[in-house]
Amino acid sequence: xxAPPRVFHEPAQLRAxxxxxxxxGKRVGLxxxxxxxxxxxxxxxxxxxxxxxxxxxxxxxxxxxxAPGEDFAKYPRTLDADLELLSEFAPVWxxxxxxxxxxxxxxxxxxxxxxxxxxxxxxxxxxHFDGVATIVLKLFQVAPADAAFFGQKxxxxxxxxxxxxxxxxxxIEIVRCPIVREADGLAMSSRNRYLSPEEREIALxxxxxxxxxxxxxxxxxxxxxxxxxxxxxxxxxAGVGEIDYVSVACPRTLKSVETIEGDVVILVAAKVxxxxxxxxxxxxxxxxx
Ligand code: AMP
Numbered sequence: 001x002x003a004p005p006r007v008f009h010e011p012a013q014l015r016a017x018x019x020x021x022x023x024x025g026k027r028v029g030l031x032x033x034x035x036x037x038x039x040x041x042x043x044x045x046x047x048x049x050x051x052x053x054x055x056x057x058x059x060x061x062x063x064x065x066x067a068p069g070e071d072f073a074k075y076p077r078t079l080d081a082d083l084e085l086l087s088e089f090a091p092v093w094x095x096x097x098x099x100x101x102x103x104x105x106x107x108x109x110x111x112x113x114x115x116x117x118x119x120x121x122x123x124x125x126x127x128h129f130d131g132v133a134t135i136v137l138k139l140f141q142v143a144p145a146d147a148a149f150f151g152q153k154x155x156x157x158x159x160x161x162x163x164x165x166x167x168x169x170x171x172i173e174i175v176r177c178p179i180v181r182e183a184d185g186l187a188m189s190s191r192n193r194y195l196s197p198e199e200r201e202i203a204l205x206x207x208x209x210x211x212x213x214x215x216x217x218x219x220x221x222x223x224x225x226x227x228x229x230x231x232x233x234x235x236x237x238a239g240v241g242e243i244d245y246v247s248v249a250c251p252r253t254l255k256s257v258e259t260i261e262g263d264v265v266i267l268v269a270a271k272v273x274x275x276x277x278x279x280x281x282x283x284x285x286x287x288x289x
Pocket of ligand 1: 178
């Protein structure tokens with residue numbers, strides 16, 4: 001039955017309440033988000049509900065993962081609509097903290113993200129994953145859940161979190177969830193709302209070209225360089241402006257491969273107009289022939 005989520009603003013209060021629920025033998029799931037919720041986020045909530053008695057969704061636009069000049073100030077903030085969407089998933093609790101609650105005044109401690117953060121996004125957004133790792137570790141402290149749910153949409157991010165949790169021995173299970181796409185293939189993203197109708201059409205070339213590459217791999221193509229070139233050509237042909245990277249990489253290390261001999265992930269980051277979009281596809285062997 002639909003019921004509005006219980007909203008917390010104070011981390012300490014949330015932590016105490018979660019401990020109380022866990023003391024009753026219940027399992028708690030955590031879904032960290034920056035809000036502007038869409039069906040991609042909601043799929044994480046639904047996945048949490050499959051195995052957890054209570055789901056905690058955090059809504060916090062984390063300043064430390066944005067570099068100067070990125071879209072922190074204009075990032076969409078739609079709290080009322082977000083809470084309304086979450087009410088379909090009761091029981092859900094929402095943490096909506098102020099910046100000072102997550103970064104107590106005077107704090108200077110931060111997490112240095114693991115090495116997996118260095119390629120790809122790390123080259124174009126050098127401080128991004130330190131900010132992500134720092135806030136996610138803080139959220140794990142504030143919401144000491146049994147499991148946390150992350151989307152494969154941000155493939156490198158989920159690898160960063162997995163490695164951080166392993167390295168820092170954080171007692172939480174990390175669950176990866178598949179990418180939710182629009183009917184025409186566009187990966188859902190809070191940033192899609194920046195796109196004009198013309199830009200949205202151009203943006204479609206990202207998922208299309210990834211899909212075409214998968215089809216080629218399924219038909220036996222093993223030349224990663226050729227696939228990369230074809231994706232880049234398709235993006236340029238469609239009018240994508242800046243391509244930050246197209247990478248055919250090992251899903252574990254994110255090192256690019258020349259010959260496809262096993263599972264690969266193909267990752268793209270590109271700007272359509274002023275909007276930077278990312279997408280990826282995981283190809284697991286044996287591929288369907
Ligand atoms: P964000 O609000 O962009 O920080 O995303 C919060 C979580 O939702 C992250 O774990 C994302 O990977 C996940 N997410 C965002 N978009 C999608 C999508 N289209 N499909 C699945 N998960 C997503």
